[in-house]
Amino acid sequence: MPEPPSDDLWVRFVNTLTFTHDQPTDLIPDADGLVAWLRKARLLSERAASAERAALRDDPAEGARRMERFGHLRDLIRAMAEEITADGQPSRQNVRELNHILRHGLHYHQLEINAEGTEYGLARVGDKLDQARATIAGTLADFVASGPVHRLRICANGGCREVFIDRSPTGRRRWCDMRTCGNQAKVARHRARRRVAGTPGPLPAGVAAH
Numbered sequence: 001m002p003e004p005p006s007d008d009l010w011v012r013f014v015n016t017l018t019f020t021h022d023q024p025t026d027l028i029p030d031a032d033g034l035v036a037w038l039r040k041a042r043l044l045s046e047r048a049a050s051a052e053r054a055a056l057r058d059d060p061a062e063g064a065r066r067m068e069r070f071g072h073l074r075d076l077i078r079a080m081a082e083e084i085t086a087d088g089q090p091s092r093q094n095v096r097e098l099n100h101i102l103r104h105g106l107h108y109h110q111l112e113i114n115a116e117g118t119e120y121g122l123a124r125v126g127d128k129l130d131q132a133r134a135t136i137a138g139t140l141a142d143f144v145a146s147g148p149v150h151r152l153r154i155c156a157n158g159g160c161r162e163v164f165i166d167r168s169p170t171g172r173r174r175w176c177d178m179r180t181c182g183n184q185a186k187v188a189r190h191r192a193r194r195r196v197a198g199t200p201g202p203l204p205a206g207v208a209a210h
Contacts, residue, residue, distance in 0.1 A: 009041060010140035014077040014163050022159040031056040031063035034070055043132035052129060066129055073101055073133055077140055081163045084152050090144060098137055105134020157181035 016027040016037065028034050032053060039049040056063035076097050080090040090098075107126030113119065124131075143149070143165075151166045155176040162176040175181035 008139060008143065008165060009136055010077055010143065011163055011165060012041070013037075013136050014074055014081065017074060017078075019159060019161050028067075028070070031067055034067060038129075038132045043135055044128060048128050069130075070133060073137060076101075077136075078163065080140065080144070081152060081154060084144070084149050085154050088149065098141060101137040102134050102141065104130045105132075105137070107131055155181050 018025045018027060028037050035044065035049050035053045035056065038044045039046065044052065056066060076094060080094050080098070083090045083094065105126075107124050109122055109124055112121050112123050114121075143152075148165065151171060153164050153166050153173060153176075155162045155164065156174040157176075160176060160181050162181075164173075164176045166173040
């Protein structure tokens with residue numbers, strides 16, 4: 001069975017930039033894709049997503065700015081993940097960057113009444129995309145503050161580099177998925193041993209060649 005996808009919002013977001021044999025694929029290639037991802041992640045309502053999508057299509061320069069901001073967050077998350085896996089904690093500079101993004105997501109609520117004066121509603125006021133970005137950043141902040149940071153991993157397959165949290169009982173996972181990256185690593189090790197020994201030999205049981 002393949003490993004289940006992470007429930008952690010920041011992990012899902014950082015892994016929207018995937019690598020296959022070290023070649024990147026961006027799963028959020030444009031502003032439309034960004035809004036669709038945020039809607040799927042339930043960070044935007046259907047109504048808000050439609051409004052944001054229309055606004056960004058009408059203003060390509062603003063769409064580019066939004067992509068840059070979310071791209072910066074994704075790069076920051078990966079940088080912090082690499083720091084945590086290497087040193088056990090993120091750098092102070094990157095913590096400051098994360099807090100800056102969190103401040104941009106500040107919002108407030110206000111009581112609103114319809115034109116007829118018959119119904120009231122509570123509305124959240126603020127930039128919805130900045131709120132969504134801060135929400136993603138907040139899930140990383142919560143993980144750093146209280147999560148099992150010692151379980152944070154970056155896939156040992158150098159051509160993959162997927163970020164994941166090792167929730168296995170032993171806490172010794174090295175690959176994002178044993179059926180893909182783990183299998184490839186086993187094949188590579190086996191072939192390397194055979195080359196040193198000078199004999200081709202069969203692959204180990206249960207290991208598929210690629």
